[in-house]
Amino acid sequence: MARTAGGRGGTEVPAWVEPMLAKPDGGRLREGPEWAYEYKLDGYRACMRISPAGTTVLTSRNGIDFTAEFAGLGGVLAEALEGRAAVLDGEIVVYNEAGEIDFGALQERRGRFQTHGTSRRGEPFDDVPVRYLAFDLLQLGTEKLLNEPYDERRLLLTGLPMPDPYRISTVRGFTFTELAADRRTPAHLLEHVVSSGHEGLVAKHRTSVYNPGRRSDAWLKHPLTRTTEVVICGYRPGQGRITGRMGGLLLGAHDPGTGDLVYIGDVGTGFSEAERSRLQTRLDALARRSHPFAVTPPREDTVRARWVDPVLVGEVEYRHFTRGAGRLRHTAWRGLRQDKEPREVLKPQQPGPRGAEPARIATExxxxxxxxxxxxxxxxxxxxxxxxxxxxxxxxxxxxxxxxxxxxxxxxxxxxxxxxxxxxxxxxxxxxxxxxxxxxxxxxxxxxxxxxxxxxxxxxxxxxxxxxxxxxxxxxxxxxxxxxxxxxxxxxxxxxxxxxxxxxxxxxRRPPDRLVFDLDPGPGTSIVHCCRVAERLHDALTADGLTPFAKTSGSKGMQLYCAVSTGDPAAPSAYAKKLAQRLARETPDDVTAVMAKAQRTGRVFIDWSQNNPAKTTVAPYSLRGRDQPTVSTPVTWDEVRSCRRPAQLVFTADDVLDRVGEQGDLFAGLDTARADLP
Structure with a gap:
């Protein structure tokens, strides 16, 4: 149960707390009763600090004072706090006509403020109202809550009255258990995120404390779009209707290994006419004679380029980040990021922005x-x-x-x-x-x-x-x-x-102790066809007194193993070849024992040659170098017999860890089932 944080302090505004950051989740949304989920917001991260007297200060993630720019958010919670100080973590957002958070509209508003802010300071931008969505409570009264678990902080936050939800409210949160009680899953929640136009989800460990300035495994972000920060290093002048204004930006980022500023491509779409004009004014003031990169970019990419000091940070959407050249592809501009420093901008890691923090290693x-x-x-x-x-x-x-x-x-x-x-x-x-x-x-x-x-x-x-x-x-x-x-x-x-x-x-070298059949599906076949052949091999092997064990290859096929005793290194190959040829004779339209690829179309190739002492086979539980981190996975004979779709026998690293946790090692009995090779 949460403690009641209270007490009235002095009139001072509480100290700024550097925000805790989320790590990318690698495309796999975490599940389990220890996790809670919040919408990933597309706005400006801001710490809201409120004094006991109600004075409100807004500070960006890198310490920029947002208070004057978003003056309409000041004092909203003062009465509800009843003389208590508070520090909240959250995001400043703008909604569009469709009721979706619109980062572009927020950027437009920011551009207008920077252009006219001095003359309009204190005057609200009523045509583009902003909203502060709080997702954490770091102090209430005199009590700091950084070391309290997420669940405790969340309970205190949701208990705060929100007198004007149009201006300040709490981000919706869901625990895995609450979703399960509604017969829902995080995948269902993600479907809702997609349909409602949110940027993604953030999974938060329910026992985690708040670590200021740290990027933690306890907060894992699951974005639905690829975005990355970039350093503006130059531009190409516009032509045609945009002559006299910036046409496209030349982008850089820092290599996470060396710290060098490197060229990563350009962006020429996504700009409004007003934004092109505003950017041109900023760029004119930053002109320099030469490029700022550690290595000169390709000449074909820099024709007509004009260079600027690398001090402005922006954000772009993109589809791909190429490996060899290290270039963003299919980019679109999202806006300047006043809350980021150039030194914070790291180039994406192929194939997408996965963050620059190392994953936690569990070596026990x-x-x-x-x-x-x-x-x-x-x-x-x-x-x-x-x-x-x-x-x-x-x-x-x-x-x-x-x-x-x-x-x-x-x-x-x-x-x-x-x-x-x-x-x-x-x-x-x-x-x-x-x-x-x-x-x-x-x-x-x-x-x-x-x-x-x-x-x-x-x-x-x-x-x-x-x-x-x-x-x-x-x-x-x-x-x-x-x-x-x-x-x-x-x-x-x-x-x-x-x-x-x-x-x-x-x-x-000892004599062979394992017999292996590698079932390789030819064009027009799949692991489903391998399973049918595996069933026939199972019957033949058991008839010969052997005990076969099955595993997927982690790619397209599968392998059968038997533990054997033999003193002849050539005997396993001879036995396997004889059995493979027998099945091929019985069903020549379904099975081949010939290695020639021309013979494999529509057939499963039984590769008996893997028993040659010079050959090797992928080990049980080894990862494979495929599009996904699939694993060569031991399977039960019930799974082999019931397989009707290839996807039924595709297992990733996470799947295998779960399987082993539930079933143990399905190959554990292999060596204890040893028999003489017939």
């Missing part, structure tokens, strides 16, 4: 009850304790998947899945597929341990069989502990591939 094993040691921040790097190892991680905010899944989230996934993944990697040389620039960039296989690997990382150099000799042997990494797994994830080694054999303590 789930279920151990051991909290992770607090990260030690080293600028763009942090150090974490991963099991027994102290590791330095970097570029955690780097987006590796198009949906916004970052390297920090990759490390978080591998850290949390480690208890069930590591047993399947133990003793098996690892082949990495690395994606240093994300899944849309270049990828490469890496068998040899990379330079700079930690000295404690175990390695193995199994001798090659055949005539090529030991001189071509590869030094592989072994991932037998949490620290090694986190180290690999920090290299953007998204995919982990392993052979069907292990090495002994002396590094010698």
């Amino acid at each position: 094993a789930p279920g151990t009850g051991e909290p992770p040691e607090a990260p030690v921040r080293l600028g763009p790097k942090i150090t974490v304790q991963a099991g027994e190892r102290r590791l330095t991680l970097s570029n955690l905010d780097k987006v590796l998947y198009p949906d916004g899944f970052t390297k920090g989230e990759v490390i978080n996934y591998y850290s949390r899945i480690a208890p069930v993944l590591l047993p399947h990697l133990s003793g098996r040389p690892i082949t990495f597929i690395r994606f240093p620039d994300g899944v849309e960039g270049e990828q490469f296989f890496e068998k040899n341990v990379p330079h700079g690997a930690p000295a404690w990382l175990p390695t193995v150099r199994p001798a090659r069989s055949g005539s090529r000799g030991a001189g071509e042997a590869v030094t592989y990494a072994l991932l037998d502990e949490l620290g090694a797994l986190v180290w690999a994830a920090n290299l953007a080694a998204l995919e982990l591939h392993i052979p069907q054999w292990t090495v002994g303590a002396d590094g010698a």
Whole structure:
């Protein structure tokens, strides 16, 4: 139950509180009873401070005094507070005729104030009324509430009378539990957000305290449009009907790694005629002879350019941010941001604005009850304790998947899945597929341990069989502990591939201990067709005394595994090939055992060659380098038999963590079901 905050202090206006900031949620709206949701507002963030006498001061997120500009908001809550001081956090917004929050209208109003503010100071802009929407209460009376949990602060805020809701009111909030009681979900709430024209949602952890000036995992924003702040670095003069005015702006932002100001593209649409004129006046006063960037932009982008001092911050909408060139595409102007400093503006991370703060890394094993040691921040790097190892991680905010899944989230996934993944990697040389620039960039296989690997990382150099000799042997990494797994994830080694054999303590290769069938759907087929083939393989394998386990490939197909005993390294391939050829003979229109791609159309290819000692297969619980952070996921035979749509067997990292929490490791019984290879 919330405490009653009260008491009457002096006549002084309370001190300004630097606002707490939200992190991007990577495109995944958080769910669960610990979360509450508020509308994401498209306006000016402002701290409202009210003295016991009713004096009201409005301050922007970076300390600019908004009081005179929004004078109509002053004194509204004075009577309702009954002589108590208060500090509120909220957003100043303008509504359009459709009842939607309109940032452009707010910008127009601001432009008029800056042009005529001196002569009209104190005179309200009645044609563009503003509204203050409060979403947090930081002080009431003499009591500061920063260390109270969100639920407590929210209860006190909603208990305040709002005598004039046209000017000041409270942002609507919803808890996950309240939504569930109405048989609704956060997805339903998001649908309403879309239809009502709001910018998105902010999920807030209900036990979180208010951390001034911090960007916290406890507040996660889920925007519906891509926007980013930009630094205005120059412009192209207008032509035709806009001759004499700015035609398009040349934009910059700071590289989060180096701090350099870099060119990120231009914007030429979204301006009103009045705004073009106002901007031209501002730009004329900031003229300079040369560009302000650390690296000269391409000549074709700067024809007719006129440069300005990089002191103005604006905001644009955009569809894409290209990787190689680092350019915003399909931009539209939204307006100047007086509440932002140029040094705060960082270039977006491919493919969209995901923030510049690293994701929190959970490096403890789930279920151990051991909290992770607090990260030690080293600028763009942090150090974490991963099991027994102290590791330095970097570029955690780097987006590796198009949906916004970052390297920090990759490390978080591998850290949390480690208890069930590591047993399947133990003793098996690892082949990495690395994606240093994300899944849309270049990828490469890496068998040899990379330079700079930690000295404690175990390695193995199994001798090659055949005539090529030991001189071509590869030094592989072994991932037998949490620290090694986190180290690999920090290299953007998204995919982990392993052979069907292990090495002994002396590094010698042991005989194969697993049999694998890789079911690859050809053109015109899908994992649904793989499931039908898997059912037939299941029956054949069990008839031979083996116990098959199934998993998705994390891509289009699936794999079946059996634990086997054999002293002949060539035997698993021979057995798998014989069985694959049998199914192909029985149903030649549905199955092929031939590797040639011309034979695969309309058929499922049973790849028996994965049993060759030189081959590897993606490990259970490994991420895949696809459009989404999908995972090679163990599944039950009931799931295989009931699969009728490909989407039924597509699992992302979050899905897999939930599945393991509910079902445990579905591959846990694999090695205990070992049988002699027929």
